[in-house]
Amino acid sequence: MKSKEQKSSPVGGNKGGLVIINYGAGNIQSIKFAIQRLGFEAKLSDDPEEIQQADKVIFPGVGEASSAMKKLKATGLDQLIPELTQPVLGICLGMQLMCKHSEEGDTKGLGIFDVEVKRFSNQVKVPQIGWNQISNLQTELFQGIKEQEFMYLVHSFYAEKCDEMISETTYDVAYASALKKNNFFGVQFHPEKSSQAGERILDNFLNINI
Amino acid sequence: MLTKRIIPCLDIKNGRTVKGVNFLDLRDAGNPVELAQFYAENGADELVFLDISATEEKRKTLANLVLHVAEKVNIPFTVGGGISSVEDVDVLLQCGADKVSINSSAVKRPELINELSAKFGSxxxxxxxxxxxVDGEWKVHLVGGKVATELNLFDWAKEVEKRGAGETLFTSMNNDGTKNGFANEALAKLSEDLNIPIIASGGAGRMQHFADTFKEGKADAALAASVFHFKEIAIPELKEFLNDEAILVRM
Structure with missing residues (x-):
């Protein structure tokens, strides 16, 4: 086993810990385990108060956009998430739902990122499944990650390139595989499934202080 | 760019790996979690667990295994073997599986594909x-190739895509176990007919076979078991080889 780097600080802050939003859309167990491998504990919650008090929030998501958005609305989380002020990381569909609008099910998003989510064309196989590279890496989220690092992706829809892009990937077109605005981060890839480099990105997120 | 994937397949019976893996310096060679960790640390892009046990406790044992794999392994994995209902899949995904693979149950009741993709996503x-x-025509078979059906491979593959499968894993029974290479002609036709990723399976013997199935067979991923388990091919070397052949792989 390769030795892991020593963890510098607990999940920034010290009260509410890390909360993974549990709204019935996605493989949250894997994220929870990845956090555990980094030496931290994550709480799964759909309780607005608990989410609000967390030091860090992960917003996961797998599946179809419009039905996931319905689930968010049913619990009022669609109102709460854009109001959060602590670091928030959207993963996969979570990131897409943080955008302005998605072609999938003609879904209005949370509007945190000012970008449109579109479907890959049939010039390529859809969904994109597998390991692709990330480049033009920006912000502390990618600290210690080399350009052209491989990440695991599974998706049929993508966020267009935009001002908020902090990582770029090419499949069919060049698109934004990560976004950032203020305290909000979003990644299209699955850091929890992307080997050691993915775990480093999660670790970076856990150590972000805003 | 998106890379071609190398996928070791682990056969599981009663929560233990079946095929011999004694080459590895593992404390417990029959422990699927240890073997999975070994592959994850040595360049595998994904893993497939195929449960071939037929016991009453099968469901519980498999769910338990999935939970332990998800806890330790940081690459994606698929679980298959006897999965036949939405409830089965729900449990496995909740335990941390990334994908499930269905086979006979989809042939017997094709609506299962629609139900799963609607509920969990393709x-x-x-x-x-x-x-x-058989006589020039590719026929779908069940029970590990023992039972023939009337279904034509290409018709069935197109239906599977239409019903919402996100990927298809094609095993050629003619090639499986021969170590003479993958069924590249059929694979290339599948890749032309379908617009979802195709995983090639059956026939891996040498590194060149992987290059061939990516080039001639146009496969998106290649799955193998014994060549990896018996260390006839080591994944890091295989990837070096493919890289030299100008095939994109994750290094």
Whole structure:
């Protein structure tokens, strides 16, 4: 086993810990385990108060956009998430739902990122499944990650390139595989499934202080 | 760019790996979690667990295994073997599986594909197809190739895509176990007919076979078991080889 780097600080802050939003859309167990491998504990919650008090929030998501958005609305989380002020990381569909609008099910998003989510064309196989590279890496989220690092992706829809892009990937077109605005981060890839480099990105997120 | 994937397949019976893996310096060679960790640390892009046990406790044992794999392994994995209902899949995904693979149950009741992709998304639905070329025609087979059906491979594959499969795993029964290479002609036709990723399976013997199936067979991923388990091919070397052949792989 390769030795892991020593963890510098607990999940920034010290009260509410890390909360993974549990709204019935996605493989949250894997994220929870990845956090555990980094030496931290994550709480799964759909309780607005608990989410609000967390030091860090992960917003996961797998599946179809419009039905996931319905689930968010049913619990009022669609109102709460854009109001959060602590670091928030959207993963996969979570990131897409943080955008302005998605072609999938003609879904209005949370509007945190000012970008449109579109479907890959049939010039390529859809969904994109597998390991692709990330480049033009920006912000502390990618600290210690080399350009052209491989990440695991599974998706049929993508966020267009935009001002908020902090990582770029090419499949069919060049698109934004990560976004950032203020305290909000979003990644299209699955850091929890992307080997050691993915775990480093999660670790970076856990150590972000805003 | 998106890379071609190398996928070791682990056969599981009663929560233990079946095929011999004694080459590895593992404390417990029959422990699927240890073997999975070994592959994850040595360049595998994904893993497939195929449960071949037929016991009453099968469901519980498999769910338990999935939970332990998810806890330790940091690459994606698929679970297959006897999965036949939405409830089965729900449990496995909740335990941390990334995808499930269905085979006979999809042939018996094709609506299962629609139900799974509607509830969980196509990205986690892999439909495995075993087929054998009989008198020039590729026929879908069940029960590990023992039972023939009237289904034509290419017709069935197109239906599987239409019903919402996110990926298909094609095993050629003619090639499986021969170590003479993958069924590249059929694979290339599948890739032309379908617009979802195709995983090639059956026939891996040498590193060149992987290069051939990516080039001639146009496969998106290649799955193998014994060549990896018996260390006839080490994945890091295989990837170096493919890289030299100008095939994109994750290094």
């Amino acid at each position: 990205q986690c639905v892999v439909v495995a197809i075993d087929a054998k070329q």
